[in-house]
Amino acid sequence: MAPSIAYPGLYAEVTVDGCRLTEYDDGEDARSKTRTVYIQSEAGEQFGVQYFIPPSLFMEYGIKAEVSIDGVSMRKYIHDNYVGRLHGVSRYACASSAHIGNLFIGQRFRFATLDTHEETETVNTAVQNQLAGTGDISVSFYRITNIRVSSAGKKAPTIHEYDKVPEKALKGSAVSLKTQLDPFERIAPVTWVEADHVDGDRPFAVIRFKYRSEAALRSLHILPPLQNSATLEKGSASPLSMVNKAQPLDDYHPGKEEKPVMKRHRTENVEDSEVKLVEERSAKRRCLPTDKDEIIVLE
Numbered sequence: 001m002a003p004s005i006a007y008p009g010l011y012a013e014v015t016v017d018g019c020r021l022t023e024y025d026d027g028e029d030a031r032s033k034t035r036t037v038y039i040q041s042e043a044g045e046q047f048g049v050q051y052f053i054p055p056s057l058f059m060e061y062g063i064k065a066e067v068s069i070d071g072v073s074m075r076k077y078i079h080d081n082y083v084g085r086l087h088g089v090s091r092y093a094c095a096s097s098a099h100i101g102n103l104f105i106g107q108r109f110r111f112a113t114l115d116t117h118e119e120t121e122t123v124n125t126a127v128q129n130q131l132a133g134t135g136d137i138s139v140s141f142y143r144i145t146n147i148r149v150s151s152a153g154k155k156a157p158t159i160h161e162y163d164k165v166p167e168k169a170l171k172g173s174a175v176s177l178k179t180q181l182d183p184f185e186r187i188a189p190v191t192w193v194e195a196d197h198v199d200g201d202r203p204f205a206v207i208r209f210k211y212r213s214e215a216a217l218r219s220l221h222i223l224p225p226l227q228n229s230a231t232l233e234k235g236s237a238s239p240l241s242m243v244n245k246a247q248p249l250d251d252y253h254p255g256k257e258e259k260p261v262m263k264r265h266r267t268e269n270v271e272d273s274e275v276k277l278v279e280e281r282s283a284k285r286r287c288l289p290t291d292k293d294e295i296i297v298l299e
Contacts, residue, residue, distance in 0.1 A: 002037045004205045009054030009088070012139045012207040016045045024222050026210070034206040038222050041177055041211040043113040048094030051139050051207070058084035061143040061198055067093045068140065069109060069179045071133020072157050078147055078193050097187055098156035104189050107156070107181035111211065114178045115164040130160040135175035135211055140203040144195040152192055156184075176216040 002023050004010040013020045023037040041047070049067050057063060058081040067075040075093045083089070095106035114134065159181060217223040 002035055002207050002209070004207060005035050006033050007054075007057060007205050009056060010052070010141070010205060010207075012049060012051040012209075014039055014041075014047055014049055014137060014209050014211070015092075016041075016047050021047075021211075023209075024217070033204065034208055036208045036210065038210045038212060038217060038220075040214055040217055040223075041111045042213070043111050043177060045111050046094070046182070047109050047111060048092055049109075049137060049139060050090070050092045052088060052090045053079065053084060053141070054088045055085050057141075058088075061145055062147055062195065063089075064142040064144045064195060064197075065091065066140045066142070066203075068133075068136075068138045070136065070159055071130065072159055074109070074157055078144065078195055080147060095185070095187060096157050096181060097154065097190060099153035099190075099192070100156070104187050105156070105184045106187040107184055110180050110182055111177050112180040114176055116167045117164045118167055127160070127162060127165060130162075131165060131175070134178050135173070137179075137209040137211060139207045141205045142203050143198040145198055146196045148194050150192045150194045154192060174212060174216040174220050176213040177211060 001011045001013045001020065013023075015021065021039040021041060023039055026036040026038060051065055051067075053063055053065065058079070060081065062081045063079045063084065065077045065079070066073055067077075074096045077091050077093075079089045095108045097104065097106045099105075159179060161180075212220070212222075214223065218225055
């Protein structure tokens with residue numbers, strides 16, 4: 001798990017077939033509100049994002065969690081503070097969501113190969129902007145107030161489709177994979193809601209995953225280089241491989257009251273209870289309206 005540095009008990013993880021992908025520390029500043037880790041992934045794998053918000057973070061405000069993939073917002077969840085302060089909240093997102101006609105539909109997330117080619121022409125600005133977020137999965141957490149139901153629905157998020165991209169557009173980031181969306185399928189009904197951000201558009205915490213192939217992680221020295229057969233026969237390792245050997249993050253064990261109940265192999269998790277409408281309260285800071293968010297409705 002990738003725990004938040006600034007907020008104990010807050011964490012997220014990326015899973016494949018119900019198993020957490022191994023995380024490697026990015027060596028960032030311990031004072032940063034953003035936790036960044038590398039994960040090893042393979043093309044063709046379906047994946048999901050799990051997070052847990054502990055009760056201690058719900059003492060004053062509700063919380064919105066936004067799951068973004070390759071720079072595109074895929075899911076937004078609203079959590080009321082009256083519910084969250086009891087046991088905390090855990091959610092698992094493995095598909096996007098949309099409301100088309102009378103249907104609630106979504107597309108599952110899948111890792112795919114990012115093909116590159118040498119290109120001497122100028123890189124298209126739109127493609128370059130899309131590539132800036134490629135290879136990243138993030139969960140951003142916002143403090144919110146004034147939760148209210150909205151009558152508006154939500155369009156299906158889209159990711160730019162490209163077969164091959166110029167190598168120079170990646171700017172040495174070692175990005176080797178992208179995310180593609182599977183065909184639409186039915187998902188559990190959702191209710192669209194709105195809320196006001198307490199801190200404007202600034203999240204109070206972000207957990208970010210840089211997903212890379214095994215070869216890319218070795219090129220970044222996140223994983224040690226492969227040893228040749230001669231070295232293996234001698235039973236010795238090169239000094240470089242010993243220095244650069246990656247250290248996986250230790251398993252994080254939150255307190256007993258903060259430990260979520262993990263529910264795998266489901267397209268959607270339902271809320272513990274229906275979100276309650278709360279009276280609007282004056283926030284200590286300026287509140288701004290947000291885009292339409294969503295919650296899962298208990299059937």
